[in-house]
Every structure is written in C-alpha cells, then in structure tokens.
Amino acid sequence: MKRNISKLFNIIREERPLIHQITNQVTMNDCANVTLAVGAIPVMASSPEEAAEMAMLAKALVINIGTLRSETFEGMIAAAKAANKSGIPVIVDPVGAGATCYRTSSAMEILKVIRPAVIRGNASEVNQLIGGASTTIGVDAGRVPISNAEIAKKAAETYECITVVSGKEDAVSDGNRTYLIRNGHSMLSKITGTGCMSSALIACFAAVEKNILSSAAAGISLMGIAGEMAAASLSKSEGLGTFKVRLMDFISLMNDEMWDKGAKISEV
Ligand SMILES: Nc1ncnc2c1ncn2[C@@H]1O[C@H](COP(=O)(O)OP(=O)(O)OP(=O)(O)O)[C@@H](O)[C@H]1O
Ligand SMILES: Cc1ncsc1CCO
Numbered sequence: 001m002k003r004n005i006s007k008l009f010n011i012i013r014e015e016r017p018l019i020h021q022i023t024n025q026v027t028m029n030d031c032a033n034v035t036l037a038v039g040a041i042p043v044m045a046s047s048p049e050e051a052a053e054m055a056m057l058a059k060a061l062v063i064n065i066g067t068l069r070s071e072t073f074e075g076m077i078a079a080a081k082a083a084n085k086s087g088i089p090v091i092v093d094p095v096g097a098g099a100t101c102y103r104t105s106s107a108m109e110i111l112k113v114i115r116p117a118v119i120r121g122n123a124s125e126v127n128q129l130i131g132g133a134s135t136t137i138g139v140d141a142g143r144v145p146i147s148n149a150e151i152a153k154k155a156a157e158t159y160e161c162i163t164v165v166s167g168k169e170d171a172v173s174d175g176n177r178t179y180l181i182r183n184g185h186s187m188l189s190k191i192t193g194t195g196c197m198s199s200a201l202i203a204c205f206a207a208v209e210k211n212i213l214s215s216a217a218a219g220i221s222l223m224g225i226a227g228e229m230a231a232a233s234l235s236k237s238e239g240l241g242t243f244k245v246r247l248m249d250f251i252s253l254m255n256d257e258m259w260d261k262g263a264k265i266s267e268v
C-alpha cells in the first residue's frame with residue numbers, strides 16, 4: 001500500500017488532472033486551493049445546464065452536499081451519471097447527513113441513483129448512511145457506538161465502494177480490507193472544511209490511480225500528515241489562522257519522501 005501511494009505525488013504534478021467539484025459555499029475556495037496545492041486543476045461547476053458536460057472533461061468528480069439546494073442537487077445527479085457512464089470516479093461527501101432529513105435523504109438518493117467510487121465522511125455522517133442513529137451535530141461528528149473501522153467496513157459493503165471515515169483515526173475500507181491511518185492533529189477539527197478538503201484530495205489521487213483504496217488512503221493521510229507538520233511548525237504566538245496557512249504550505253510541499261516518513265498506516 002505505502003509503495004503504491006508515495007509515487008502518486010509526482011504523477012499528479014506531471015499529469016495535472018482536472019477535478020470537477022460540486023461542493024459547498026463554505027469551503028469551495030479552500031477545496032479549489034488544496035487541489036492546486038497537490039498539483040491538480042480544480043473546476044467548480046454546479047449548474048444543471050453544464051454539470052454533465054464538465055464532468056466528462058474531468059478525471060474525477062466530487063459531490064459534496066454541505067450547502068445543498070435543489071438546483072445544485074440536479075446538477076450533482078447529472079454530473080455523476082455522466083461520470084459513471086464515462087468511468088470517471090465519483091467521490092461523495094455526505095456533509096451533515098443525520099442532522100436534517102433533507103441532508104440524509106439527499107445523500108441516500110445520490111447513493112441510490114449513482115455509483116460512487118468513494119464515500120468520505122465523519123463517523124456520524126457515514127453511520128447514518130448505514131442505518132445508525134442521527135447523531136450529527138450540524139456538520140460535525142456526534143457520538144457513535146461503533147469504531148470508525150467498523151463503520152467504514154459496513155458502508156463499503158453496503159454501497160460497494162471504498163469508504164473513508166475520518167476522525168482522530170481515519171479508517172479506509174473496501175469491505176474486505178480495512179486500514180487505519182493514525183495521522184492528524186486535533187487542530188484539523190478546529191478549522192472548517194478539512195474533511196471537505198480531504199475529499200477533494202482523494203479525488204486528485206483517484207484521478208491518477210485506478211486502485212481507489214490506495215487513492216483514498218493517499219488523500220486522507222496527506223491531510224493528516226500535513227496537519228501534523230503545520231501544528232509542529234507553530235510558535236507560541238501562532239494559532240488557528242497561521243495553522244491554516246501552514247496546512248496549505250505543507251500540502252503543496254509534500255513529496256514522496258516526506259509522505260513515506262510520516263504515514264502511519266496499518267491494516268486492521
Ligand atoms: N481529534 C483529531 N485528531 C487528529 N486528527 C483529526 C481529529 N479530528 C479530525 N481529524 C482529522 O481532520 C480531518 C477532517 O476530518 P473530520 O472528521 O473532522 O472531517 P469533517 O467532519 O467532514 O470536516 P468538515 O465537515 O469540516 O470538512 C481528517 O484529516 C482527520 O483525520
Ligand atoms: C460549516 C459548514 N456548513 C455547511 S458546509 C460547512 C463546511 C464544513 O463541512
């Protein structure tokens with residue numbers, strides 16, 4: 001797994017894949033910048049008039065329901081159907097699933113009518129998708145009685161796709177194999193959108209690597225390792241603002257060697 005991933009940093013920067021993202025208004029700019037930082041090219045296009053056409057130009061598609069509206073939902077379905085037809089991987093981020101009926105039912109509807117390559121969410125969002133209780137607090141993870149690894153495995157089986165459950169420890173599963181990634185820093189949960197950005201990073205790797213289990217592990221571990229490095233770089237007078245800038249710095253500076261040294265991945 002590790003050898004498979006470290007080579008991908010150069011490949012993204014050589015191939016510069018286009019990543020189509022239909023995402024939320026809170027973190028859209030950060031998702032675009034993180035895509036550029038890892039070496040890919042972002043485009044945000046949510047209108048039903050152009051979403052399918054744009055998806056077919058891209059090498060991966062992100063669908064993120066963070067600030068969903070009905071028109072955007074239409075664009076998402078059109079884009080994802082086009083992507084499915086053309087073999088373009090679709091990464092679904094079910095932001096806030098479990099908080100409101102609209103979010104839960106929209107996420108379920110998306111997963112019913114399209115085939116995702118990856119689902120990436122926090123524990124209570126993904127737990128909701130496999131029939132667990134509604135414990136999501138707005139867009140933040142609420143308490144869940146089972147481990148991230150169990151949630152990821154069950155969701156991967158249910159939806160027949162790779163699933164990433166993020167949190168203190170991230171779990172990545174294809175239903176058969178489940179990996180735990182013990183990277184990250186608590187500051188990552190104190191700035192908004194590190195989950196959304198992780199989903200964008202996963203799309204960048206999925207655009208160049210057909211082994212989606214590796215792509216998903218690559219994207220989520222990159223966020224964790226960059227978060228650790230950003231936190232370690234802070235002086236006493238620097239806080240969350242500087243952390244966010246440094247996070248972007250370390251994502252853009254990350255290479256195969258740094259990743260190899262930092263990644264803490266083990267099979268469950
Ligand atoms: N307590 C923690 N310790 C270490 N890393 C963490 C912790 N909580 C979250 N992370 C990391 O933060 C990143 C985002 O995960 P999180 O589960 O918070 O996503 P999310 O809830 O979808 O975020 P958002 O909705 O704000 O985008 C991941 O890289 C994860 O590993
Ligand atoms: C805070 C927030 N609200 C809707 S989307 C979003 C960004 C993190 O998911």
Ligand SMILES: [Mg+2]
Pocket residue numbers: 095096121122139195196
């Ligand atoms: Mg989220």
